[in-house]
Amino acid sequence: MKELLDSVCNGRSEVLVVRGEPGIGKTTLLDQAVERASGFQVARATGVESEMELPYAGLHQLCRPMLDRLALLPAPQQEAASSAFGLAGGRSPDRFLVGLAVLSLLSEASEQAPVLCVIDDAQWLDRASAQVLAFVARRLLAERVGLLFATRERNEDLQRLPELLVEGLADADARALLASVLLLPLDEGVRERIVAEAHGNPLALVEWSDFLSPAELAGGFGLPALRAVSGRLEDGFRRRLADLPVATQRFVTVAAAEPTGDPALVSRAAAKLGAGEANGSPAVEAGLVELWPKVSFRHPLVRSVAYRLASIDDRRAVHRALAEATDPDTDPDHRAWHRALAAPGPDEEVAAELERSAVRARARGGLAAAASLLERSAALTPRSAGSGPSPPQRPTLRLVRSSRPSPCLPPPRPDRSTSSAAPLSNSSEGIPRPLTVTFGTRRISSSARRNGSSGSTCCSRVTPTSTPSARR
Ligand SMILES: Nc1ncnc2c1ncn2[C@@H]1O[C@H](COP(=O)(O)OP(=O)(O)OP(=O)(O)O)[C@@H](O)[C@H]1O
Numbered sequence: 001m002k003e004l005l006d007s008v009c010n011g012r013s014e015v016l017v018v019r020g021e022p023g024i025g026k027t028t029l030l031d032q033a034v035e036r037a038s039g040f041q042v043a044r045a046t047g048v049e050s051e052m053e054l055p056y057a058g059l060h061q062l063c064r065p066m067l068d069r070l071a072l073l074p075a076p077q078q079e080a081a082s083s084a085f086g087l088a089g090g091r092s093p094d095r096f097l098v099g100l101a102v103l104s105l106l107s108e109a110s111e112q113a114p115v116l117c118v119i120d121d122a123q124w125l126d127r128a129s130a131q132v133l134a135f136v137a138r139r140l141l142a143e144r145v146g147l148l149f150a151t152r153e154r155n156e157d158l159q160r161l162p163e164l165l166v167e168g169l170a171d172a173d174a175r176a177l178l179a180s181v182l183l184l185p186l187d188e189g190v191r192e193r194i195v196a197e198a199h200g201n202p203l204a205l206v207e208w209s210d211f212l213s214p215a216e217l218a219g220g221f222g223l224p225a226l227r228a229v230s231g232r233l234e235d236g237f238r239r240r241l242a243d244l245p246v247a248t249q250r251f252v253t254v255a256a257a258e259p260t261g262d263p264a265l266v267s268r269a270a271a272k273l274g275a276g277e278a279n280g281s282p283a284v285e286a287g288l289v290e291l292w293p294k295v296s297f298r299h300p301l302v303r304s305v306a307y308r309l310a311s312i313d314d315r316r317a318v319h320r321a322l323a324e325a326t327d328p329d330t331d332p333d334h335r336a337w338h339r340a341l342a343a344p345g346p347d348e349e350v351a352a353e354l355e356r357s358a359v360r361a362r363a364r365g366g367l368a369a370a371a372s373l374l375e376r377s378a379a380l381t382p383r384s385a386g387s388g389p390s391p392p393q394r395p396t397l398r399l400v401r402s403s404r405p406s407p408c409l410p411p412p413r414p415d416r417s418t419s420s421a422a423p424l425s426n427s428s429e430g431i432p433r434p435l436t437v438t439f440g441t442r443r444i445s446s447s448a449r450r451n452g453s454s455g456s457t458c459c460s461r462v463t464p465t466s467t468p469s470a471r472r
């Protein structure tokens, strides 16, 4: 970017197409170029999916700040540009003349100061604008003009222009980014899984921490499925998934529902649903999933979209198959979790199994995971109707839920600019409405807090108590 700006300053026009997958950091790079472009006149445009059918919509955005120079152009160019931008009626403008008009406008503007044109989301530029801009890019010579595009996909019109392919962050940088946005301590295994699955995609790293609850982050349980995520990214993935054969979609749902990414487990479970391993291949070919050495998704949003594409009944069937395929001796906790998600209603046996998992999670130091398991256990415990017999009591574990509806969810996020790089704190002062989990005679309060200005977070406090209370 620096070279490009220097070159333009020195009187040589430059063009660069920055290409990369969603969330890889293209807009961030463009913004940095704009920040560095002191002394430049900056013109910006962004391709908008809903405007793709509107000829010259993108070009109009870009040229708007220069339109006062239209009168300086030769008459045919003036007419063509006026017509293209809806400033005058008339016939559909000659594209060649529109291109010359844009060249003239840029050239005029660059006499005053170097010009940087930044066109983001070029994959959604209307065709007429893309063609004219490609024409302009090929003819820029000694004008002090820089053209910077960002696009997710190869664009037919821009394909012969110089390109910068943006790839993911190196693992060390990915870990650093993840650490900078985490609000709770994260156990090593979960952190590595997130880093591996993100493939260095900064958005993926940022979104993981945004859309997983502390319980999921702490214990590796749960799914990134039911939270709102960036709609525009989702739409693309949804379309690609929906195009896959039905059995492949089922295979992908199984993979999405299984957080460990164990290929053998996913294949066993998928086979129980008539979608054995071979059905995964179309998803691999579509670039959505990788099956080896671990089943992982090209982008975390693919996982959440795949999961949500399935109906509730299908998801239950998938979790049932995963529970059956999970070894009860070596991985009882994930089995219990899948059984819980497969249960259509209260189920005392499943609730008790979850409680046992919570005890194990607690023993491993996974307080938030324990809280998450207990919450689910409480939800699955049948309620005693009227004067009928109450469900069995399990005195080792008791959950006293506060008025807060979801125990492990932190309070609303403060401004990201103050929280993202904030250090973690162990302070336990001022925790708002904490969840209290009682293990025998010890009470564990788990909560997340951010203190307005510093954005610091705290969790996990252990205090002795003898309060007897029922799990529910
Ligand atoms: N090098 C980086 N280091 C840290 N964070 C980054 C980096 N690059 C991007 N990000 C962050 O990642 C997120 C996604 O980046 P950005 O919006 O630039 O992606 P994009 O490639 O433009 O995605 P899209 O195709 O959806 O427009 C943003 O929150 C941004 O702040």
Ligand SMILES: [Mg+2]
Residues within 6 Å of the ligand: 026, 027, 028, 120, 121
């Ligand atoms: Mg972008």
